[in-house]
Amino acid sequence: MDKKQKILIIGAGLSGSLLALRLAKKGYLIDLRESRKDLRITNISAGKSINLAFSDRGIKALALAGIMDQVMKICIPMKGRLIHNLDSSVFFSPYSGRGDKHINSISRGDLNAILMNEAEKLPNLTITFESECKKVNLKKNTAHFYNAKTEITEKVKAAIIFGADGAGSALRKSMFLQREILFSFSQQWLKHGYKELSFPAANNGGFLTEKNALHIWPRGTYMLIALPNIDGTFTVTLFLPHSDAKYSFETLNTSDKVLQFFKEQFPDALEIMPNLVEEFNTNPVGALGTIKCSPYSYKGKTLLIGDAAHAVVPFYGQGMNASFEDVTVLFKYIDKYENKALNNAEIWSKIFYEYEKERKKDADAIGDLAVENYFEMRDHVANDLFKKKRALEMKLEDAYPDRYFSKYSRVTFNDSMPYSVAKKIGNAQDKAFLNLIEDDVINENTSVKELFDKVKQKTDEIIA
Ligand SMILES: Cc1cc2nc3c(=O)[nH]c(=O)nc-3n(C[C@H](O)[C@H](O)[C@H](O)COP(=O)(O)OP(=O)(O)OC[C@H]3O[C@@H](n4cnc5c(N)ncnc54)[C@H](O)[C@@H]3O)c2cc1C
Incomplete structure (x- = not known):
């Protein structure tokens, strides 16, 4: 050529x-x-x-x-999601049962x-x-x-x-x-937009909250996330409906309303957001499509x-x-x-x-x-069924590092698997898992071998 x-x-x-x-x-x-x-x-x-x-x-x-x-x-490195509950308690959900797998903030x-x-x-x-x-x-x-x-x-x-x-x-x-x-x-536009905010660095240049995690405050129809930066700050992103909701970028139209919203919904985040109001009023709302x-x-x-x-x-x-x-x-x-x-x-x-x-x-x-x-991020990560599924999947990834891959792992950590294949198998596997848990066929007492076999069999049935 x-x-x-x-x-x-x-x-x-x-x-x-x-x-x-x-x-x-x-x-x-x-x-x-x-x-x-x-x-x-x-x-x-x-x-x-x-x-x-x-x-x-x-x-x-x-x-x-x-x-x-x-x-x-x-x-x-971010090793998993750190989920922040409304009462400010947190729980950590690793991205993979394989200890060495993580994503990165860049x-x-x-x-x-x-x-x-x-x-x-x-x-x-x-x-x-x-x-x-x-x-x-x-x-x-x-x-x-x-x-x-x-x-x-x-x-x-x-x-x-x-x-x-x-x-x-x-x-x-x-x-x-x-x-x-x-x-x-x-x-295809989402009804939700986003706004970027921040957590400052600690006085000594360190991090005010856990550094090696992607933080999520899932709240149903809206959600806050935070990713760490090298200088000790976090970039915080609020995903919220543009309009037509109790809390939306349209309704949060005064500094008091913004503060009240964060106080009610993201109290532990608010504690480390001294510039919230100024940033909220200055930073643009982005569209997602x-x-x-x-x-x-x-x-x-x-x-x-x-x-x-x-x-x-x-x-x-x-x-x-x-x-x-x-x-x-x-x-x-x-x-x-x-x-x-x-x-x-x-x-x-x-x-x-x-x-x-x-x-x-x-x-x-x-x-x-x-x-x-x-x-899933908005509604399910804090939901009990999802948490049970995630815990069982981590057990499987830990026991069968070369044989079991969650949908997230297939998409994120399996660079030789095309996205279309990850989607097909991953969605079937998710469905299999949720059905088996809901029907109480599998639970935390099921042996890993039985868990693996049951999930595989059900996944194959769904794909067939
Ligand atoms: C809020 C948000 C969070 C995201 N988070 C993630 C994430 O965590 N992980 C991830 O993998 N992806 C993420 N993405 C997606 C990611 O940003 C994009 O997929 C990525 O930037 C695509 O890169 P690109 O080079 O194709 O396009 P762009 O990054 O948009 O780059 C296009 C470039 O072209 C220039 N340009 C535009 N028009 C013209 C023109 N007419 N003439 C000349 N130059 C032009 C622009 O200035 C820009 O430099 C996120 C996106 C958003 C909105």
């Missing part, structure tokens, strides 16, 4: 920077464009959430890019900076900031960029154009609007990747991990085809076709799983 033809990547966020780095390492000529200022030199937020849950699929993708040594240094900005620093070391790659893609002309393979500071519009022609420009993708809009292909698109579309590509010339192709709600902590995994899967096909005796257009067509064939069903699956987990 001719590597001197220009590849344009729109969006230097998480997936765009990783894709650019990996392609440039292979020798391709990369023009990476980002609408925002350079987050490494300006004090801007990296967008969306401040920190993220980073797990095995993401780790695998970054290891393939050769940067995990650096990234490990900014990871804080700063979006720091991670993005590592990816960009590594990418910029390569001579065949340039990053242009404050360059916003307005549209892509699919027939001509040109992208139109606008720089708000200079007011200059630029037309960039490239052999291949990747849209890594997030949920509001300009490339995806162009694929939709230009009607060159039958392009399907759906966007699932985006699905098809096809991801246009005639072997353009490809949507990451959130641009499949934005998901954050309740499985997988959006970024899935976006990184996109790059892993894409490279499987780049490696397969790049040295074949075909012309460039034929090679990229094959790569995009096979990539999409594999990836679409898995991206759709994680989108569905994330919405399902929203209800």
Whole structure:
């Protein structure tokens, strides 16, 4: 394949920077464009959430890019969920019965900076900031960029154009609007939005609450979560209905109401939130939605990747991990085809076709799983049936580390299992577990061997 033809990547966020780095390492000529200022030199937020849950699929993708040594240094392990009850008591629910398995809290900005620093070391790659893609002309393979500071519009022609420009993708809009292909698109908003708040660091720079856990205050129709940051602070996220509920972003419209709400619902959190009212009144409310579309590509010339192709709600902590995994899967096909005796257009067509064939069903699956987990986190994690199920599952994972995997483990810790398979088996297994507990066929006195056999048999029956 001719590597001197220009590849344009729109969006230097998480997936765009990783894709650019990996392609440039292979020798391709990369023009990476980002609408925002350079987050490494300006004090801007990296967008969306401040920190993220980073797990095995993401780790695998970054290891393939050769940067995990650096990234490990900014990871804080979270070994499970620390559930905070209304009476301020807590209980810990490990993510896995396998002791060594955990997820990590990571700063979006720091991670993005590592990816960009590594990418910029390569001579065949340039990053242009404050360059916003307005549209892509699919027939001509040109992208139109606008720089708000200079007011200059630029037309960039490239052999291949990747849209890594997030949920509001300009490339995806162009694929939709230009009607060159039958392009399907759906966007499903949740009734809930989110607002980011914080816990400060302790005076000595330490943590005011447990560092190595993802904290959750599940309260039915709303929920608070907190993830640790390296500087001792926590990023706290409130998920709440936008409107049409007793407590909503619409009804919490005075400082007194906000304080009262936290006092009633999250009393132990409130104790360590000196800036609650100020942050609540200042920070924006974000919307949460699932985006699905098809096809991801246009005639072997353009490809949507990451959130641009499949934005998901954050309740499985997988959006970024899935976006990184996109790059892993894409490279499987780049490696397969790049040295074949075909012309460039034929090679990229094959790569995009096979990539999409594999990836679409898995991206759709994680989108569905994330919405399902929203209800689980909000409603079930503190529910007795769920707690019993979780305790029995941990027993099984501990006794059969190579044979039993909960749905959460399949999604989060099993990077060789496609999301669609994790969803199919995981949902059947969950159903089997809950039915068996409700019918009192299994309980805490059941031997692990019997537990394993009964759950497996019931799961197989449900799948059949
Ligand atoms: C509240 C919240 C919490 C989350 N928590 C987690 C989590 O715990 N774990 C997890 O795995 N995922 C999480 N996610 C999902 C995760 O943020 C996304 O899946 C991930 O950021 C996708 O990366 P991306 O690079 O595809 O898109 P983005 O991160 O959106 O990056 C797109 C980039 O393109 C740039 N851009 C946009 N438009 C243009 C344009 N027209 N021209 C040029 N550049 C453009 C943007 O400025 C940005 O830099 C969360 C999301 C939210 C909203």
